[in-house]
Amino acid sequence: MATRRHPTARQARLGSELRKLRDAAGLKATAAATLLGVSSVQMSQIESGIAGVSEERIRRLAANYACSDSALIDALVVMATDRTRGWWEEYRGVLPAAYLDLSELDHHATFRHDVAVIHVPGLFQTEDYARALFSYMNPEFPESEVEHRVHHRMKRRVVIEGPTPIPYEAVIHEAALRIKVAGRPASCAQLTRVAELSEEEHISVRVIPFGLDDFAGAGSAMVYVGGAVPRLDTVVRDAPHGTAFVDSEAQLDHFRTLFRRVKGESLDPGQSRDLIHKLIKEL
Template sequence: MSEITPPPTRRQPPTVRLRRLAAELRHLRQEAGLAQIEVTEKTDLNLATLYRIETAKTKPQLRTLNALLDLYGVTGNRRADLVLLQKEARQRGWLNSFDADLPDQYNALISLEAEAQQAINYESLFIPGLLQTEDYVRAMIRGVRPAATDKEIENRVTARMQRQTLLEGETPLQLWAILDQAALCRTVGSTAIMREQLAHLARQAQRPHITVQVIPFSAGAHPGMPGSFIVLKYNADDPDVIYIDSMAGDLFLEKETDIRRYNQMCEHLRAIALSPVDTTALLASLREDH
């Protein structure tokens, strides 16, 4: 009797927590100035396992994680955060509360955005972060976080500007930005800042990998009014991730029902928004108003 070969098991897609852990470990290795082969020489890990850990294809065992953190000299709260990520790596959905001690370059959104192939960003009150000018960012942060120190503000400005490098290079992030007209009409900083912001938005909208659409006031009530969100899209094997910036912290949604609901919302918002050509005309008109 011949043996029956079981069907191959389907790889479980990485969760937000596992993706974040993988990105953190890559950054730590790079900060330490070590190549992957050097890490394998200093630990019991083989190269294939290290590659799978750093690409979120496998969850590191706790002893493996501790060995890597020892090698990279990670201690204190940062180490505790990474160990917690390892323990919860299989859980889906995540509310990541803001931690002032965590460097901005390790912000979960930045890590996940850097791995994405496409982002659909809907904004109801702000210019999309990847399309903001530096002056707009600075004025916006001062207004939203009145208790922030100058250093905290500048750290956030720097992080926002670094995020925008995803739109450069040979394989830039494909960005589809949809925004309510209210975001264009609110004067952030000054009329001069808004004039330059609107001009910058119009210039960016002409780039082949960036699409900008505005939902005009005349569209009336629409599904995006409850709040802003970003849909991050990866390759065919990895599901989308929904990001929502809330007052409680960074909220990430991974359930199929949530992904389906937000993608349907994106289609509806695209349909009621002005075309890219009409959006450019509206931007020019509003720039004259400022």
């Protein structure tokens, strides 16, 4: 059984889900290892994503764990057997692993919900806007490092602009639309892009206006990515030391509720589009 030195977030998630199934069944790792005919060390490697696992072994484990959720089991099998090497692989060794993990997460997403408070969502960003952000946040980076990040961000837009776009809902605070990250002309181009994309059938843009009373959700920024089944959804949040992937059931329920609440407090798509056009005219 071959092992990996650095499993991707998707590989680690597969192992984590298998461990959750085992815990729910009340079995120890040693018992699961016996079921597969492997050592306890090998079982630990499977559940940490360091080692791969076959379809046959996943289905054997699921049967012994008394898991009857066939949709979940099928989704785990796909995660284990999919050998996709996407466009993001060209950045391996060039950008931090989290950038590639985000791209892979997008690639397999069934939908995506964003809440943005300070900056325009990454999938909406223009090159000038993204470049200004990366340059400001990483002033020590040489130009080549900044450009790698900008080009990667532009390629990630394929999930909403490619041949098979996913449904995408973005809730954006007016603050993010008003802050001139890259100067007046670039800001105008950025707002114009958001307004144009808001016209697409698979994209919904809602704005939280400054004038909203009793809005305490300034800390609710998130990226919520739909999985093949709800249990495999993922929330992505910026953490002090990098990107955090949240996937516990309790946390997912919390963020689903939070997104519905923030969305419910925002303007509807038509009113939001009108506000964006008003901001463009003010520039």
